Amino acid sequence: MDPLAFVTALAQDAGALLRERLDDPRDIAEKRPHDLVTDADRASEALIVRRIRDAFPRAAILGEETGTHAGTGDERFVVDPLDGTTNYAHRYPLFCVSIAYERAGVVEAGAIYAPVLGELFTARRGAGATRNGKPIRVSRVNRVADAMVCTGFNPARYARNGPYFAHVSDRAQALRRDGSAALDLAFVAAGVYDAFWEWDLSPWDVAAGALMIEEAGGAARAIDGTPLDIAAGSILASNGTIQSEMQRLLAEVQPI
Secondary structure, eight states, X not given: OOHHHHHHHHHHHHHHHHHHHTTSOOOEEEEETTEEEEHHHHHHHHHHHHHHHHHOTXXXXXXXXXXXXXXXXXXXXXXXXXXXXXXXXXXXXXXXXXXXXXXXXXXXEEEEEETTXXXXXXXXXTTEEEETTEEOOOOOOOSGGGOEEEEOOOGXXXXXXXXXXXXXXXXXXXXXXXXXXXXXXXXXXXXXXXXXXXXXXXXXXXXXXXXXXXXXTOEEEOTTSSBOOTTTSOEEEEOSTTHHHHHHHHHTSOOO
């Protein structure tokens, strides 16, 4: 079975489940301050895990809600069943499903689907990235002063990112915080955003989106400029042209 076709169809099916439940009464819990989980997160991940187990019985799975499911081969799926849970809980349409497929530790394919927006992003290593089936490229903006930049942070830890937010906001054309890292990365790949940075992320937040940016001609690295490790927690992604300027601006800030 083709992994890209599989994760694409699976992300769409999980997204349809989320869309169907969007207006239902919510069962909402707080895993930690300002970090929610809903019955829809759990239902989406259960569907995804079940489908992966049926189609790729030897593959490992890393999911946000159920953790690690061991496998016996070199394949792994990295799953965020609902990225932007707080948005979802408030029926704000910026949320998505993100699924990445790894082989031997390398992300080979990914799909991100935002069901309310009707936006489907996909990528295959070496074969480019698409938005609703059409090839995409990163933007051509060549300086931060002309860029629309995005970031993310847990509101309970605003002080972690606040000085960086202010510093970049003073210099960029626009700065946004949408609350869905995976979708923000897909928007960088599609040229909507020119750059994105965030700390304290998990592999399921970045695995698919980082591949899309690279396949769309951009750059995805750790905030300090080292090669991206999806398990390390930080990412600075951009169209590539403003990567060094963004890295310099972030390095100018004295962390709290």
